Amino acid sequence: xxMAQQILARASGVAxxxxxxxxxSRIDLMTSSDGTTFLDTFESEGLKVWDPxxxxxxxxxxxxxxxxxxxAATEHPKIKRFARAQQIPAENIYDxxxxxxxxxxxxxxxxxxxxxVCLGLDTQSATMGAANCFAMPTLYGTEAVLLTGDxxxxxxxxxxxxxxxxxxxxxxxxxxxxxxxQEVGERVDGHVIEYGGPGLASLSVDIRMAIxxxxxxxxxxxxxxPADDVLLDYLAGRxxxxxxxxxxxxNAPYEWTFDLDLGEVTPLVAGPHDVDLLRSxxxxxxxxxxxxxxxxxxxxxxxDLAIAAQLLExxxxxxxxxxxVTPISASTARSAAESGILATLLSxxxxxxxxxxxxCYHGNLSPLKLSDGERCxxxxxxxxxGRMGSSDAEVMLANAAVVAAxxxxxxxxxxxxxxxxxxGHR
Amino acid sequence: MKLEGPVWKATHGLTATDLVPTSxxxxxxxxxxxxxxxxxxxxxxxxxxxxxxxxxxxxADGPVGTGHAHYHMAAIMGAKTAGIGAxxxxxxxxxxxxxxxxxxxxxxxxxxxxxxxxxxxxLSLDLASGLAVNATTGARMSQPPVDPIIRDIxxxxxxxxxxxxxxxxxxxEAL
Numbered sequence: 001x002x003m004a005q006q007i008l009a010r011a012s013g014v015a016x017x018x019x020x021x022x023x024x025s026r027i028d029l030m031t032s033s034d035g036t037t038f039l040d041t042f043e044s045e046g047l048k049v050w051d052p053x054x055x056x057x058x059x060x061x062x063x064x065x066x067x068x069x070x071x072a073a074t075e076h077p078k079i080k081r082f083a084r085a086q087q088i089p090a091e092n093i094y095d096x097x098x099x100x101x102x103x104x105x106x107x108x109x110x111x112x113x114x115x116x117v118c119l120g121l122d123t124q125s126a127t128m129g130a131a132n133c134f135a136m137p138t139l140y141g142t143e144a145v146l147l148t149g150d151x152x153x154x155x156x157x158x159x160x161x162x163x164x165x166x167x168x169x170x171x172x173x174x175x176x177x178x179x180x181x182q183e184v185g186e187r188v189d190g191h192v193i194e195y196g197g198p199g200l201a202s203l204s205v206d207i208r209m210a211i212x213x214x215x216x217x218x219x220x221x222x223x224x225x226p227a228d229d230v231l232l233d234y235l236a237g238r239x240x241x242x243x244x245x246x247x248x249x250x251n252a253p254y255e256w257t258f259d260l261d262l263g264e265v266t267p268l269v270a271g272p273h274d275v276d277l278l279r280s281x282x283x284x285x286x287x288x289x290x291x292x293x294x295x296x297x298x299x300x301x302x303x304d305l306a307i308a309a310q311l312l313e314x315x316x317x318x319x320x321x322x323x324x325v326t327p328i329s330a331s332t333a334r335s336a337a338e339s340g341i342l343a344t345l346l347s348x349x350x351x352x353x354x355x356x357x358x359x360c361y362h363g364n365l366s367p368l369k370l371s372d373g374e375r376c377x378x379x380x381x382x383x384x385x386g387r388m389g390s391s392d393a394e395v396m397l398a399n400a401a402v403v404a405a406x407x408x409x410x411x412x413x414x415x416x417x418x419x420x421x422x423x424g425h426r
Numbered sequence: 427m428k429l430e431g432p433v434w435k436a437t438h439g440l441t442a443t444d445l446v447p448t449s450x451x452x453x454x455x456x457x458x459x460x461x462x463x464x465x466x467x468x469x470x471x472x473x474x475x476x477x478x479x480x481x482x483x484x485x486a487d488g489p490v491g492t493g494h495a496h497y498h499m500a501a502i503m504g505a506k507t508a509g510i511g512a513x514x515x516x517x518x519x520x521x522x523x524x525x526x527x528x529x530x531x532x533x534x535x536x537x538x539x540x541x542x543x544x545x546x547x548x549l550s551l552d553l554a555s556g557l558a559v560n561a562t563t564g565a566r567m568s569q570p571p572v573d574p575i576i577r578d579i580x581x582x583x584x585x586x587x588x589x590x591x592x593x594x595x596x597x598x599e600a601l
Contacts, residue, residue, distance in 0.1 A: 190520030
């Protein structure tokens with residue numbers, strides 16, 4: 001069986017799970033962002049969450065669009081009132097000071113565990129598959145899942161990506177996700193992508209999460225990484241419960257297998273407007289920018305902040321550029337502060353915001369709002385018109401190293417030039 | 427559970443934005459499904475919404491529901507609100523299928539069905555037995571039966587009502 005089949009069969013109490021079978025699988029975790037749709041219904045109808053210990057809330061978007069600014073004042077208190085009524089433990093509410101993205105927190109804090117089924121409200125919930133779980137968004141099935149603690153699922157087909165080698169400096173998980181869209185995007189069509197190969201050992205959990213975060217753009221139902229030593233070391237001291245990893249059998253029925261040499265992945269840039277418009281950074285060098293953004297579920301992790309700090313140390317953000325940096329979680333912000341990363345970014349002229357989704361979407365709490373005619377290079381996940389402010393602005397997506405280098409130059413730049421040491425004085 | 431209605435057939439696959447174009451995106455963000463319904467198939471067959479009948483069956487000679495998930499709900503709720511009874515294709519994107527079933531719209535893959543019908547034919551489909559009858563040509567065809575879990579969700583009108591009924595039944599059994 002594939003990892004997905006093994007996890008779903010186990011969660012459904014059946015011996016086998018063939019693609020196409022309809023199963024009813026118990027879930028181990030439901031993680032909600034702070035853009036809920038179900039609170040009012042549960043309150044007005046007196047409905048009960050199936051197991052309050054397995055539901056967590058993560059305050060991440062801090063949603064307050066101009067046309068609904070009242071949401072900022074009401075959503076968080078509403079969630080906390082709901083939690084009290086449902087007897088959800090206080091530690092399950094990741095409020096400001098402990099907050100982070102709703103699919104980052106479960107991995108960071110040991111909720112998303114190998115071999116389990118973890119669902120999330122957010123569309124990017126497949127990110128949790130980095131922890132060897134079956135993870136997907138509930139989308140419009142959230143209420144049903146919260147009531148019953150199970151989810152109907154048509155067992156998906158799986159495909160395998162075998163990784164070889166290692167990423168070069170200045171190249172990140174976001175580039176791997178983009179590269180997979182280019183190479184296999186046309187044949188993913190709702191499959192689960194499972195990873196394997198010797199190159200896995202070179203990838204940190206940060207990078208794996210960035211790769212799995214690309215599931216939506218790739219068209220995958222989910223993505224699953226194996227529970228190898230890298231993941232097991234990460235989980236030591238974090239896992240909240242015992243777990244039983246899922247591993248693919250030797251004859252796992254993969255629809256296709258694709259081999260990717262990580263060493264051949266180079267920085268890619270998406271957009272403007274269309275995330276599927278993917279080009280080498282070489283093809284967009286020199287485009288002027290006014291805004292640079294490091295953050296969002298795709299790329300606000302410690303390794304992203306670290307590469308940005310490495311590039312910006314001793315340098316300054318270009319005077320015509322505003323650089324925003326949003327750590328993906330309070331834990332990440334603390335680690336970045338303790339290691340001096342935040343100080344380096346601040347010295348260079350970056351604006352550090354509260355942890356969360358940041359300026360990825362203009363309706364979130366963020367000082368990043370694009371004006372008419374501006375171009376932003378961002379590590380976030382969407383580039384459609386109006387996403388980050390004006391519909392007359394351009395959003396282009398790239399990894400944190402490209403964004404940092406571009407913020408120095410005032411135009412889209414190749415970070416490898418700086419990393420090689422030929423990028424100008426400090 | 428049985429579906430019956432006139433067929434509108436696409437000679438190719440249908441993406442989410444084929445079903446309801448991006449021109450309805452803002453309406454979708456406001457959850458204005460009535461407005462989304464007015465855009466159903468607008469880019470492919472601009473007159474469709476003036477001809478659509480309750481229970482109309484959209485059948486695609488290709489994959490259904492590909493494209494970014496951001497546009498799925500506009501397509502699903504727009505089609506459902508317009509009175510579409512089902513959207514069927516040779517294959518269906520699992521993300522789109524999941525959202526549609528949860529919303530109570532029958533979206534499913536029947537790989538051979540597009541060969542069996544043409545636009546204007548009246549088709550009936552018994553989901554439990556898999557029997558498809560083209561009332562216009564008189565032809566009959568067997569399709570794979572649809573799983574009871576899926577039929578129960580559709581019969582309840584979507585996953586929320588289905589979950590409530592299961593919780594209520596469990597409470598009754600416990601008493």
